[in-house]
Amino acid sequence: MERRQLEYFLAVAEHESATAAAAQLHVAQPTISVALRSLEKEFGGQLFERTSIGLALTAAGLALLEPARQVLRDFAVAQESVRDVLGLAAGHLDIVAVPAVAAGWLLEALVGFRRAYPQVGVRVYPETDDNAIAAEVRSGRYNLGLTVSSPVTGQLTSQQVGTQRLNALLPPGSSDASEPIGVDELAAMSLVTMHPSLSTSRRWLETQLNQRGTSPNIRIELGSTEGIMPLVTAGAGYALWWTPMMGSDIGECVLRPILPSLERPIIMSHRSGALSPATEAFLKIVGTDAANTTSHVTK
Known part of the structure; x- marks a missing residue:
């Protein structure tokens, strides 16, 4: 089994197509097919099955998915460590985060990190589900995960790195800017929000109001955050912020x-065990005690 074969396998699993995987990796489609057949011969069974919409993982393919990701991640750690010692490169850092944390705490942390390590490439991926983030970090797809609850797994090292507080964003001209606003008062106002599957703040508000025998007055429901600010500015309602x-x-x-106040922790998680130099450097910058003091990332 070779690293390139696993790269091809993961690309096909992601795209559900050998053609799309070949395009992403800039190789010929037959090269992908030959590599997959070689893997299947080595394992003694099919890794993919053809469906009406493309290639789907078999049970054997699903069993290989997470180990393959971890093998490539471990290879990257080894490669980055050696290259950094030789002064050739500093690697990259892949972070998956809850959107509100990515737009807040993480941006602040990245300012300091980029200032200290400008040669390290950083990629940030949004994900609204804490459990999905934990699963992806555990699988090795990402170096770090940022959630608003502690992951329920013994395979990750996690710690709190910050806090966020929930507020009401009101249209221009609203009074009493310095005074808290109660959830009962919010219940009578028009809310601009996202689907509950995309918004932890909406789920919290609904729980608070349901306990009081009422519910939010939702007037506009969006699929992303982009339209919230313009709608609130135009007076369409308030938003949770x-x-x-x-x-x-x-x-x-x-x-x-908002009263009662809601503060939630920002939890950063990574796989237990060896970390890439870039990951260690980021942990050191944000002041966690998880960083290895012998990190070889060169400033």
């Missing part, structure tokens, strides 16, 4: 804390 939030100018809108 986590702070700190970098890169988000609220303009003339009014931000008020």
